[in-house]
Amino acid sequence: MGMTMTQKILAAHAGLESVCAGQLIEAELDMVLANDITGPVAIHEVEKLNMKTVFDKDKIALVPDHFTPNKDIKSAEHCKCVRNFAKQHDITNYFEVGEMGIEHALLPEKGLIVAGETCIGADSHTCTYGALGAFSTGVGSTDMGAGMMTGKAWFKVPSAIKIILTGKPSKWVSGKDVILHIIGQIGVDGALYKSMEFTGDGIKNLTMDDRFSIANMAIEAGAKNGIFPVDELTIEYMKEHSKKEYTVYEADEDAVYDEVITVDLAALEPTVAFPHLPENTRVVREAGEVKIDQVVIGSCTNGRIGDLRTAAKVLEGRHVAPGVRVIVFPATQKIYLQAIEEGLIQTFIKAGAIVSTPTCGPCLGGHMGVLAAGERAVSTTNRNFVGRMGHVESEVYLASPAVAAASAVTGKISEPAELGL
């Protein structure tokens, strides 16, 4: 029986000829990741082990990005715990404030993960690296701790949903609209325990930034991983960012899928997910009059240079609506610097937005943009659960950078077309 792309990567890492859906395997890991929230719990768990050294100091990444720059004393203690562990074990890929970024933008940028590899991360959005043709999935702290010491993790081999992307998206439609549309169609548990395997000739019309956004939100459909085939654009990206050797895996022609979905990219429109689930999607045209208090542009979903360029195109020569607070946070230091060099930051500040250092803070209601009762935000982040960005009576509307920027100008949920763009 044929294997999916994910199954092939898992089989190779488990030292098996083939695997099938439902099989329990133990796989070798190429990268193990944690942040300042999940890291301390993992480090505490690791202390219970008889093993005293990490499996490979080059294959672990520790990125304090959530409550950094340290938002309070307790968070500072957590960061210190991660920093001390990194020092003690001489972890190569520890990224201090100043060189850090939001983990899921940072790891691909630093070339730490490439096609054909396996990665677990104690952060649910670890599935982002599927954009590069890697198997990559979120786990909890204990799994991460075990992976960090043993270099292995157990998996139940997933079945898959095949998602065929065709056509070319229109000007203001991005990867974010694609994934919101799909989650709206299949629901927040539509891919529970499964792989979302993207394929089709429409992929060539998606930038790497688009693909990262799409793979990033596979978890919002409950998926174990989201994965893209490796094409010329992927190879170009990996060559530019990494010295690691990559391996290209392709799904067998007779691979078995639980379900096949076709998405015509040309038919998609700017889309928004209403509170309080990412599946509550509507096209912006049908969103109605939804007045907003805050706009957030950034995160592991949409804080890459392409996202900032799109937002700047909409905000150029325009001004944020009175009473609306706009927070832009580039995902890494490199992206931040590039945005300065390209003049994007000037555009944001002249438009009345603020620009923050890279942090996960606002996305999860941690710091740098927490919402009060009754407030509404349009956000390019990935979750709009009850209380996600602050008060339980606040509301988050998920959208693309283009929609977020247009909404910032009008003060209500809007698409660029409403500005004559």
Add this chain to the structure above:
Amino acid sequence: MKACGRVHKYGDNVDTDVIIPARYLNSSDPKELAKSCMQDIDPEFVTRVKVGDIMVANKNFGCGSSREHAPIAIKASGISCVIAETFARIFYRNAINIGLPIIECPEAAMDIEAEDEVEIDFDSGMIFNKTKNRSYQGQAFPEFMQRIIKAEGLMNYINQK
């Protein structure tokens, strides 16, 4: 191994942000996390919960963030088992890894109501609703996972290997 207790009932898609909101994640102390458990979905939970109680929910329980703080908070609040129609996959792994008993049983999840008195036999996967006098067959864990549960968590299991 058995659990017996009163039920706290929830619906679909209970996410880890409502189980333990991010504003409390600057701590990883189980007792401190337990004080804020379920706060954004059920503010009275922490005053109502008694040691041994059981949590029952519908589909996709524990979706969202990978924070292990969620099952840690539930366990530290005194909950002896979570029954759901389905669990989100990261929560499922985390619960097994930290030794919080969970059981998938759509029939039980749909039939059991808040305040019901429920008994669970983990060896057989049988769930008995004392209030309604009805039984449901839950899904037993694969042998591999049972070994992790019996070792009381992944780290002990690795040490024993």
